Amino acid sequence: MGKTTVIHHAPLVGYPDDKLYTVRVIDGVIDGIEEEVEGKYINGYDKASVEEIDLAGKEWLSPSMIDWHVHTKLAALHSNRLNLSNCQSASEVFESVKQALNDPKYDTSLERNLVGINMRNSNWTDEDLFSLEKMNELSIERPIFLLYNGYHSMWCNSLALEVGGYGSSLNHKGHLVEQEAFDMFPKLTTANNQVVDNWILQESKKAAAMGVTEIVDLEMEHNIVQWQRRYAAGNDYLRIHVGMYTPHIQDAIDLGLTSGDDVPHTDGLIKIGPYKIVTDGSLGSQTAFCHDAYPGTKDNHGIYYYPPESLSEMIETGLKHNFKFAVHAIGDYANHLTLQTISKASSKPRIGSTIEHAQLLDIEKDLPIFKDLGLIASIQPSHLVDDRDLCHKFWPGREHRAYAFKSIVDAGIPIKLGSDAPIAPMNPWEAMAVCITRAGQGDEKNPFIEAEILDLETAWKASTSNGKTRLEVGDRADLCILQSDPLKLDAAGLRAMKVNGTMLGGRWTHKTF
Template identity: 35%
Template sequence: MTDADRPILLRDARLLGVDEPRDVLVAGGRIARISARRMLVVPGVPELALDGRTLAPGLWDGHVHFTQWVVKRERVDLAPADSATAAVAIMRAALPTSDARILVGYGFRDALWPDAPSLAALDEIAPDRPLMLISGDLHCGWLNSAAARLYGLTLPEDGMLRETEWIGALGVHDRGAQPGLASYRAAAADAARRGVVGIVEFENQDNATIWPERVAAGVDSLRVEGSVWPERLEEAIGRGLRTGDRLDDAGLISFGRLKIVVDGSLNTRTAFCWAPYPGLDPADPHSYGVQAVSPEQLVGLLRRAHQNGIAPAVHAIGDQANTAVIDAFEGLGIPGIVEHAQLVAAEDFERFGRLGLVASVQPEHAMDDRDVADRHWHGRTDRAFAFRSLHEAGATVHLGSDAPVAPLDPWLAISAAVSRSRDGRDPWHPEQTLPVDLAVSASARGRYTIAEGEVADLVVLDADPLTATATELREMPVAATMLGGRWTWNDLEGGL
């Protein structure tokens, strides 16, 4: 008998939205019974007293780049850099502390910097050692000449690569710098400690092969839906893979969706918008952002995937990008997920609902980017990160992190969605807040409470999220996490 098969009776649990405590029997990896307190007697079954703690559905992160999240811990932290000069100083200080062949920093956000990056500045501190600085949104990189020589790249004077050229360079680097399995196990265990039972994986790799191998090697704290990118679509079709297919014996890994990226990002000023970015020539098409995939290409990819049972998830951040994606879904008459949906044209909210689209959003990005949006999307922020408008229009809302862009911690997303505030600042566009019950269910695949017969993916909380403040939500104490009837985290009795 496996751990998941062993029954356990959870006594005195408070379910979300239910006044009186309940007892919950878990057996065979599912919720077998829910009864009034002390009304359920199951001889021989071990019991665990929850003592009035909240028992809720386990949480999902709807958008993760897991390898990037794992390796973030090994990279120089550039988040504190408030200028190009500061970023260079951080890298200079890190040079003698690392013996890595290429020194990699992560997390700079240059949209509000008072000075500009330059190739010369990096070459000055490291003329012969490769340096790679990765932006916090993963959409651009700042390299020195030694790194360009290593990867066979030609750099502009500022040393910056953006979008397609940059993503290709990052992919080459990552293939030669994969972390070990112990790092993946640790990151998955950390997610379980925050109540996470599953992730939607958007790393650009052969997820259908790599993730079952990881589970077999002991990375088994999470369920994973693994996406496929366009360059591997035909291979997936040839293998007969369809969205929802189970890919491993443990039932943790499933084949996910086709991930298509049609534009860039706000911080890199490449999100594809109807209005130009401030200070740029409106006659220059690049001033509106980057259209990475043409409407014709998008329709072709969506049609090919749909015909072969592969559902889509399309990255769209700028309002013109979102319009193009909605047009494609509407023209083909198929459902889908829009990843990010950060800036939406006023007339497109209604179409989200009418077409039954899912808006997969990352509320913590609104807290990270509120000042950037105020500058670069000035006059349009009433429809930026517009979670309530999407919900009220009838869109299904999923919450995620886009880790490593924001931490893999659903409580941060829930808090940001509910409060539109962080670090004591006034709420930013508070009319776009979500009610806490909706934010919780949007982080739990639409589940708000638990029911008999469901898979026992559960989280035990030491506080009630329905009455918690924004700060308390961010710091939500997680006492235990259960995945299919087995504990992946349990601090109720001193650990597992």
């Protein structure tokens, strides 16, 4: 007989709160949930061979958490880069970079390039200070990359442009947007795989400590071989769904793999994820593709990457090989064109396919199509906090259609929550807190479009790894031990949640006992 764990005197999230239960885990599966009767614990099993845990009625047992949108490598690199999120102007950015150039934390012996991240420009009045000349004034000896929040655009000095293959003869102005910025990502770091893999291992442990057992990794590189290497080196803290982009999808097809299949040599922990397609940009970089032009411009509607026939070909490739989809669409026009294209495909997308972000919507016209296609809205609530000022600046008069969580749910469309880490930190408790308040910590009395507040139970089910409110017999033993019942908490309580144990498939990936 395989490993057995029995958890006694356990209050269960989603069950009557005046009762205690015994939960039995055998070989990574929840084998039994029984309301406790005095002296009845494991029903005939030899206690000597069983791991027994007594919660004494003081800690709650629940399903574990999932994050449906993560850029794992980028998130690991994020913690080793210059965070510019608190800068209130371009001038402050330049001053922060000057200080960082003399800070041992960013010494060139650790990383030759200096990468600044998370510039938020919604309230800047001096953004026109940015230029290639100004970037070169910061340094002509070290490549400098300064990224806007969302990672859809960046500023570079001349050395950074050279890293990206832009010679002086190309007369580049130093501002990279969308595909140019994406193409630069693999060149932002000089750290080797061993260093980066260790950083990713630390991020995996942090995730486990928050109760997370599963993520959808949408990193923009060939991740099959990357995760095989990390798993072989001992990174087994999370279930990973490896997203596939167009340049990599043929590799999976050649291996005979599709969404949900096991990545070879990872013992079923790592699976092929969805086919990721990016159709437009982001609101902060004014590249999200919208029906209306951005304020102050005559014809800037953002960027839509593909004509309908090209996107249609990509959709048909995914359908032919039975892939789920994860289609990035932020602007309302991008969502409209994407939904229209998918609706004209040879068949409906595979169950479990998502529209990623779905931030700006034409609620009346597009939500019925969204529902009819059986798509999931994979949303990142914490972006709402970051983007609310951007919505007022770049989407005035349409804010009621931004981050329309309740409207999406009321239309009968399933939702799943994620972080888009590192664009926002991976933290399912923060994501749920934002859902039920439409505000950041300390600003709960100032919700962004109060009518779109989501109820806690819906947010909870969109966050759990089993997609349910509670644990049930037959579920994988992916579970958490929590300090309190999350379904009885307000936003402050969710944000303060302590996870005392995280189990993945019957083994502990985090525990404080």
